[in-house]
Amino acid sequence: MAQEAPQAWRKVKEEQSHILHGSKQKHDAAGKVLDRWAIMSREEEIITLQQFLRFGETKSIVELMAIQEKEGQAVAVPSSKTDSDIRTFIESNNRTRSPSLLAHLENSNPSSIHHFENIPNSLAFLLPFQYINPVSAPLLGLPPNGLLLEQPGLRLREPSLSTQNEYNESSESEVSPTPYKNDQTPNRNALTSITNVEPKTEPACVSPIQNSAPVSDLTKTEHPKSSFRIHRMRRMGSASRKGRVFCNACGKTFYDKGTLKIHYNAVHLKIKHRCTIEGCNMVFSSLRSRNRHSANPNPRLHMPMLRNNRDKDLIRGTSGAATPVIASTKSNLALTSPGRPPMGFTTPPLDPVLQNPLPSQLVFSGLKTVQPVPPFYRSLLTPGEMVSPPTSLPTSPIIPTSGTIEQHPPPPSEPIVPAVMMATHEPSADLAPKKKPRKSSMPVKIEKEIIDTADEFDDEDDDPNDGGAVVNDMSHDNHCHSQEEMSPGMSVKDFSKHNRTRCISRTEIRRADSMTSEDQEPERDYENESESSEPKLGEESMEGDEHIHSEVSEKILMNSERPDENHSEPSHQDIIKVKEEFTDPTYDMFYMSQYGLYNGGGASMAALHESFTSSLNYGSPQKFSPEGDLCSSPDPKICYVCKKSFKSSYSVKLHYRNVHLKEMHVCTVAGCNAAFPSRRSRDRNRNLRMERTIGPGHRDSLHLRRYNQ
DNA sequence: GTAGGACGAAATCGGTTCCT
DNA sequence: AGGAACCGATTTCGTCCTAC
Incomplete structure (x- = not known):
């Protein structure tokens, strides 16, 4: 309907x-x-x-x-x-x-x-x-x-x-x-x-x-x-x-009685089915949707206050579809099921309209089918809570909560989140476990100053925290290692180590780490879930991880051994290298590996590996060299990458730069390293962020937060 | 009765283009 | 430079339908 x-x-x-x-x-x-x-x-x-x-x-x-x-x-x-x-x-x-x-x-x-x-x-x-x-x-x-x-x-x-x-x-x-x-x-x-x-x-x-x-x-x-x-x-x-049977209430016909029952329960009785994931208050009109939702490994889905605006709009406007139940606060009615651990976070309603406490009989007494209830509302975090420190981060549904209704910011010695990692969090780091970014929609955060020497990589390598063992110890990495030890970051470093002809700055490495760390945290939660609920997958994931990293090393080594065949303009070289760097598929794959690894599931590893391999092939220096390589194309008017023909070689150059080279436009907001494929996108995002910014003090944090995913 | 695959629709978001 | 419109990719959910 x-x-x-x-x-x-x-x-x-x-x-x-x-x-x-x-x-x-x-x-x-x-x-x-x-x-x-x-x-x-x-x-x-x-x-x-x-x-x-x-x-x-x-x-x-x-x-x-x-x-x-x-x-x-x-x-x-x-x-x-x-x-x-x-x-x-x-x-x-x-x-x-x-x-x-x-x-x-x-x-x-x-x-x-x-x-x-x-x-x-x-x-x-x-x-x-x-x-x-x-x-x-x-x-x-x-x-x-x-x-x-x-x-x-x-x-x-x-x-x-x-x-x-x-x-x-x-x-x-x-x-x-x-x-x-x-x-x-x-x-x-x-x-x-x-x-x-x-x-x-x-x-x-x-x-x-x-x-x-x-x-x-x-x-x-x-x-x-x-x-x-x-x-x-x-x-x-x-x-x-x-x-076929039909519903007298609405006249719709259904395949069988069972379907009719589902329909009636959902549409007319408003019976909802609650997500079985602990801490997830989402309710669904149909069991099918509930099961599918519960089976969705995306931890973000099970964290109501972290869902996107679309869902919020749905909640505001309707009672339909999947709607989360108002999460309980200490002072309010406990709307979570008594049988399930409460959410590990307090979520006072944001909208006063939504603050009307539901009658106590609306409390979900059962995990499965619940009694008819009025529209559910998702409790939203207050702006203040939205910028709460990571320690007050709502625990992922996968992470066992303390079992108490209220959740106070865990002590600094929170075992789950290493103190080092917490310290490395960007201020106002996005607490939300971000979904895997959509294809080509993820602004690449780049460093504005990308001039560094390989010596810093040596320094980086000498970092005692930079343990190669991390690569082989994903499980420990998830819990005990600092951000610097995160395997993805380490992979970047490793990559850098083998690819020193590329001018990757230490800061970029650091950025990559920060980028991954923030994103990894929720993803690691999921991995934990995978390991706990599906040990087999976890093992596969680890194996796949090792495989990936070995592949990375091999491929990167191969690439590094190839002579640098471009850069005829030294003055432009740095810029070119920057572009090359953040458009390098290996770099992307490192990033992808974050999701691949931390989205857990060995099921994705095969695809990840394949994608990685193909991407590496695609990302051979021949293809990701700057414009100079365009001349290597048989026809200067044809992009050798996508085989598209253009009117002129200049068009090819522009196309190559915009499409394949992806010249990024760095956000102009101070401290924001986000980069966008177009100036328009950059400006739009900047403006949007400005609008959402409560105060000047939050501006940078918002910028940092968003694209550090 | 239940579980799950398949399909379509809706919504979000980023990129692109056009225009002022 | 920036607003507006459009488009495509992606994600999620409701429903239909089948299999067990």
């Missing part, structure tokens, strides 16, 4: 241009004001008006139209009948939002079915979430199989529902474009048809009196039972397929 919303929204947006200029005026293509919809069919107008009611931006238009209808002001050809219809429709749909318009509605049947369910084509599923199907509410707790057609016990209530549905179907079926074209009478008013069938087409079922009555009254209208079935068959279409 979520798929329909964007379409509806698009429709709204499309129609807004025709309506926002005047509440009742329409414009043709030439801009002339029309007295009626010119481009919309009647059903489209109905739907459009329905959609208008969905959004505050346009709802007022419909309301205004209704008022005007009522007052007979702006209606080109007012209809005596539609007046009450419009009001009924609007008032019914703004029952909770426009009290001033609801006076007469108090007299309506309280058991009336939501008017939106009268929307043709079952557009009720387009309703915003606040429009919870009132039918389902009384059915809460009823077994979903009670909705099966074959359930005789429910026949008693079926007529009402069916009547409603079939009534809509009648309306829907009758509001066909064909009769419409001939129905361009002044009395035409789409609002009439929103809640009522066209009198012309349903004279036997809907009288003008009924039209003006609340829709709920329509449910009392008697329909021949055969008509129900006909309409049902027509509506369900595939529902007649053997073995």
Whole structure:
């Protein structure tokens, strides 16, 4: 159903241009004001008006139209009948939002079915979430199989529902474009048809009196039972397929009873399934989604407050999809399951709207299926917490928590996070375990000053912390070694050691370490999980790791042994080398190995290895030499890398530089080493970050934080 | 009844291009 | 330089459907 919303929204947006200029005026293509919809069919107008009611931006238009209808002001050809219809429709749909318009509605049947369910084509599923199907509410707790057609016990209530549905179907079926074209009478008013069938087409079922009555009254209208079935068959279409069942609440058909149950539990009963990962408060409407989510090794997924804005938006706006349960704080209700260890972090709600404590009965008592609950809200970290020191980092779901509800910043001697590593964390280092960056979307953090000598590598090599054993001891590396000892960093160093013709600065090495360390921490968590839950994978990972590193050494050694065949311009050499460095696939692969290794799972190692190997081949000096190598191409107008042809050799040069060489644009913010493939991207990110920055003091940290991933 | 593969849709985000 | 629009990559979730 979520798929329909964007379409509806698009429709709204499309129609807004025709309506926002005047509440009742329409414009043709030439801009002339029309007295009626010119481009919309009647059903489209109905739907459009329905959609208008969905959004505050346009709802007022419909309301205004209704008022005007009522007052007979702006209606080109007012209809005596539609007046009450419009009001009924609007008032019914703004029952909770426009009290001033609801006076007469108090007299309506309280058991009336939501008017939106009268929307043709079952557009009720387009309703915003606040429009919870009132039918389902009384059915809460009823077994979903009670909705099966074959359930005789429910026949008693079926007529009402069916009547409603079939009534809509009648309306829907009758509001066909064909009769419409001939129905361009002044009395035409789409609002009439929103809640009522066209009198012309349903004279036997809907009288003008009924039209003006609340829709709920329509449910009392008697329909021949055969008509129900006909309409049902027509509506369900595939529902007649053997073995399929359909949900009486929404009319959807499903493959079998089990599917229907899932649907009913998810959609109508709002039963949620909570993620089985400890500390993860995500809940899902379907077991399938829950299981898939729980099986997702991405630790970020299981840390609610670290999820992306998209999810936050979802939570703010809806109760649907996967939503995390409000995490408990010490002073608030414990919403986490009693049976599961609480989250190792406190997450007071950020949005006051979300701070309404859920009733205690909403507490998840079970890990699996939970009782129907209202929309879940993810508790968000306060800005202050967002910049909390790493020690207050919420433990990864994988890492066993202390078992206490509250989590205070662990003592400096936190065994899990080495003190050295913590000290090396960037200020305001991103506490969130970042997902694996999307392909080519990860700005490469480069060092602005890349002039250094190989002697520093010697110094680096002499670093007592720089133990080659780290490479062979991933497990220990995860827990006990300092950042400098991180194998990836060590790999970089190793790489540097074997590739001294490249001017890699020590600071860059340091940057690489910092980059990996921050990113590794959560990833290492996952690896821990892998090792704990799936020792086999962990072993494979380690083996693969060793393999990778050996491969790295070999390949790098091979590369280093090749003569440097470029750099005809010494003055440009440094720059070129910088570019070469951070676009070097070996460098990328080191970075990738971070994820490959720390995303754990030997399953990824094969692919990683393959990718690594191929990348290394790709990254042979021949290909990653600067522009000079372009001349090595047989055709100067053809990029030898991607074989694309260009108009001129200069275009090739530009292409090569922009695409293959990836000349990066370093962030201009002081202290930010992020680099972007384009100036536009750099500036945009910079501006975005500026906007998000609370204060000047956070600016750099934000920059540092983001691209140190 | 449950688990899981497959598919589509939605959302986010970075890169690119166009325009002012 | 920067806003806006567009595009593609990626991730995640809901649903359908099948297999056990």
